[in-house]
Amino acid sequence: MSEKKEKAYRLLEANNLLNQIMFRYMLEGHSASEEGRLAWLTSGFPVEIPLAMSLGVVYPEQYGAVVGSQKMGPQVCAFAENIGYSPELCSYARSSIGSVLKPEESPLEGLPKPQALLAGNNICGTVMKWYDAVSQLTGAPVFLLDTPPIDDVQGDHHKEYVKAGLERLITFISDHFDVELQDDRLREVADNSTRAIALWTEILQSCKAKPSPLNCADRFLAMAPVVSQRGTEYILEYYETLLKEVRERVSNGLGAIMDEKVRLLWDNIPPWFNIFRFFNSLAKRGVVFPADTYTHAWSGSFDSPDILNAIVSLYSNVYLNKGIDAKIDKMCELIMDYDLDGFVLFSVRSCKRYSLGQMVSKEIVMERTGVPGVIIEGDMVDSRLFNEAQVQTRIDALLEMIV
């Protein structure tokens, strides 16, 4: 067997810019904390409001991804487990609580100290108790934006309820930080968000091309700013640059991987501790993931005369807050639109909300699309739950079904 030294994938030039803005984001978090105006947010929280009210924001889930990527999951999670948190608890929550307990032994010395904790349960119910726990440890007050699940269409009563929550949020921030919400500032932030999401959507859709200009790991890294810094102006340049690079790749027929043979869909958060190894070893075998359900979750627009109404609708209708059908439809749509040969459902032990229903989803998606799928098990941060040999057998068997 001949060992080729050549890389199986192409690096993105836009990554330099990405590193710069992630660095800036980190510094801004620290200075906001020092100035007493830092909020910790859940990934599905309407960041536009705290941002328009001059708060700095950081995302513990994103921090969890850092813990995972640095392969510190088992260690940092154990700090939380040692004081009694169950290993069944979401590993983002465990690593967040663990890093608050022992920042000196955690990556980046933990997140900067929060002055407010803003939780939205549109992604899951875990965040509520998790933020309560952090509140106990840090003394920062918690605000919960309650978005009851939606089975089909969001009724008027539902919209009014969530909107009342947003108004309560505005009051909460005003009271704690002595700031007012300016309408024109909110408009500006919302416009930036809309623009970032539009660019992001265009970038994602360019992966319909063959070969696909981006692979899964590319998108998981590139989504960081649209998740954590949407609403700011400085991220737009990055997405414009990335879009340009992606378009160039498409017009030159250059793929994210050197020799694209099989196109798959990915479902769920990635195993952060293994992300490059996992996707790049598949890249060597000609397997690319032009689409995934996760990075496609940041979509929509605030382009409406009433921004609060637009916020209500966008944040209530994330598909984690909807029935399982919404996700099944999304998967089928992605498989068709991106012309995919099969799918991999990553069953994440931590995230019951995202992983529940994968078994039945697999059956339905296979039936509707006619392509095979496989479920692999593990976790996004806690590498103790990821057995490489078992995952390998399942993926290999899927590939054998396809080729």
Added chain:
Amino acid sequence: MTKEYGIGLDVGSTTTKGVIINQNGEVVASYLRQTGASVSAAVQEVIATLREKSGTDLERVPVVSTGYGRAMVDSAHRAVTEITCHSIGVHHLNPEINLLIDVGGQDSKVIRIGDNGKPIDFELNDKCSAGTGRFLEVMARVLGVSIENLGPLALESSKPCSISSTCTVFAESEVIGRIGSGEKPQDIAAGIHKAMASKISTLSRRVGVVEPVAITGGVAKNPAFRHYLSKQLEVELWVPKIPQLTGALGAAIMSLKKSF
């Protein structure tokens, strides 16, 4: 590479199996042994035995490896998963089969076989010993009978007792409790097989029970397990003559194909 023969090696966690076939797909020789601590020692001995039994020089014969140790076989030209190999192997023996249930020493799998013998869907249990041969081994030890006699003993029961747990550790203490309360060994043995069959029938239903159904793997030799599984799935089970060899057979067939 001579195309006259093909070798399949199935390196499982418990046993290593080797099959050599001729161009017509007929088995020329086969061999099975414990894998033990060294995969390469097991593989070498299996190949040496196949060489001896078949009376052929195997130097240039294509080899496909499968099973959990498939990547550790240096002499293999290609590694293919046990899922594909079992599917191909069973299809070769009985092309009618739609669903294959394979219960091995440390894992179990259920495979929907497509028209060309390739798998079209599957579920695996390789994370926990419940629902594998290991479960029955542990229970046999607790009951103080040999693994070969556990099945026949269970078939003597007319009143299986209920073992509610399929977790090996919990079931073990349940069985000890049953022994303590004076239940008959045959009834306990029957209860053990029922619990195991229920675990496997759940796995099968996830893939969808489409007849005809085959059962392979070491546990397929256990008559009580077949009895209870067949009852719970409400289907007849087809068993190949040597149910442990289908993975290696599939691998041998794959070794004679350019691509699949």
